[in-house]
Structure formats: structure tokens, C-alpha cells
Amino acid sequence: QVRLVESGGGVVQPGTSLTLSCVASGRSFSYGMHWVRQAPGKGLEWVAVIWYDGSNTYYGDSVKGRFTISRDNSKNTLYLQMNSLRVDDTAIYFCARDQESNYFDPWGQGTLVTVSS
Amino acid sequence: ILTQSPDTLSLSPGERATLSCRASQSVMTYLAWYQQKPGQAPRLLIYDTSSRATGIPDRFSGSGSGTDFTLTISNLEPEDFAVYYCQQRSNWPPTYSFGQGTKLEIK
Numbered sequence: 001q002v003r004l005v006e007s008g009g010g011v012v013q014p015g016t017s018l019t020l021s022c023v024a025s026g027r028s029f030s031y032g033m034h035w036v037r038q039a040p041g042k043g044l045e046w047v048a049v050i051w052y053d054g055s056n057t058y059y060g061d062s063v064k065g066r067f068t069i070s071r072d073n074s075k076n077t078l079y080l081q082m083n084s085l086r087v088d089d090t091a092i093y094f095c096a097r098d099q100e101s102n103y104f105d106p107w108g109q110g111t112l113v114t115v116s117s
Numbered sequence: 118i119l120t121q122s123p124d125t126l127s128l129s130p131g132e133r134a135t136l137s138c139r140a141s142q143s144v145m146t147y148l149a150w151y152q153q154k155p156g157q158a159p160r161l162l163i164y165d166t167s168s169r170a171t172g173i174p175d176r177f178s179g180s181g182s183g184t185d186f187t188l189t190i191s192n193l194e195p196e197d198f199a200v201y202y203c204q205q206r207s208n209w210p211p212t213y214s215f216g217q218g219t220k221l222e223i224k
Binding site for chain 1: 147151157160164202206210211214216218
């Protein structure tokens with residue numbers, strides 16, 4: 001079973017940047033990966049997906065043009081570069097493995113990003 | 118867009134829970150359900166409308182097609198009280214959406 005561990009969250013000011021990481025256990029990292037976020041006390045919002053080889057990426061409308069998903073398969077690591085952060089980007093950010101191009105399983109434990117002045 | 122009902126469901130252990138998820142347009146059978154407990158990440162319960170994920174007890178079942186889907190939990194156990202989300206994927210480009218969630222609470 002794949003285990004995912006996120007890191008890189010913290011408190012940042014509006015307009016600044018932050019990069020999150022997600023490290024996957026196991027020898028193979030040959031699967032698609034997602035970022036999903038959850039604002040405090042709110043529901044789940046899909047953020048981005050990247051193909052197993054990094055060849056394709058897609059984003060949710062609220063982060064398009066500001067966030068970039070990427071991966072380093074040699075390090076079994078997924079990234080989320082977040083630029084021009086806004087207060088409403090405050091959330092727990094989860095990474096999750098893509099399953100059959102339709103679902104998310106498993107999920108990491110999440111990392112909290114707080115955007116506040 | 119996925120709309121779940123009810124927002125909150127109050128039941129007692131041993132009862133049956135029926136949670137609904139309605140899509141604004143047909144999603145065929147590519148519909149999943151997740152369970153989330155406080156302070157934890159979501160966990161996949163059901164995928165492809167009715168297939169249970171690995172390790173999920175058979176008291177959890179999913180059904181539906183087109184735009185109307187149901188998650189049924191028979192004989193509720195204390196550990197089943199949580200928030201449940203449905204999720205679908207759009208055809209192309211691939212984007213993903215979740216329902217707003219149904220909180221299943223102990224009555």
C-alpha cells in the first residue's frame with residue numbers, strides 16, 4: 001500500500017509563494033497524482049492532477065494560472081508551487097494517488113496552509 | 118455539480134443510513150464515495166458507483182446511475198458517524214468535483 005506524506009505548509013502573507021511536497025513510499029511512482037484541498041470547516045475541493053509521467057497537468061478554475069503541479073519521479077515526490085496566494089487559499093492540502101483516472105486513493109494526512117496578513 | 122442530501126442525517130447505531138448524491142448531468146457510473154472523520158484524511162469507500170474499496174465492510178453499498186446515486190450504510194456502527202462526500206470526474210478535460218458533504222451524526 002502506498003503511503004503519502006505531505007510537507008511544506010505554513011503561515012504566509014497574501015501575494016507570496018509557497019511550495020508543497022508529497023513523498024510517496026514504494027519503489028514505483030508510476031501513477032497519476034492529485035492535490036485536493038479543504039478550507040477550515042468546509043468541504044473538499046480538487047486542485048490539480050498530473051499524469052504519471054508528468055506529460056499532462058490540469059487545474060481547478062480557482063487556482064489556474066497561479067498554481068503549478070509537478071513531480072520528480074526519481075525522488076518519488078510530487079510538488080505544488082503556489083504563487084500569488086490569497087486569503088481564500090487557506091486550507092489543508094492533501095495529495096492523493098489517482099485510481100483509474102477517476103478516483104483518489106490513498107490520501108496523505110495533509111499539510112495546512114494559512115494565508116494571512 | 119454534485120448536490121448531496123441531506124446536509125445532516127441523525128440516526129442511531131443499528132439503523133440504516135441512506136445518503137443521496139445528484140449530478141447536474143450524467144456521470145455514467147464514474148461516481149465515488151468517501152468517508153472523512155474529524156482530523157483525518159478522506160478514505161475511499163465506493164468507486165464506480167457500487168464497487169467497495171479494499172477493506173471496506175459490506176454494510177457499505179452504493180447504487181444508482183446517470184444523475185442519481187445512493188450510499189447505503191446498513192446496521193450503523195459507532196465508527197460510521199462521519200462526513201460523507203460523493204465525487205465525480207468530468208469527461209474532458211479531466212476535472213473533478215465533490216458534493217458538499219453529508220454529516221452523519223449520532224441521534
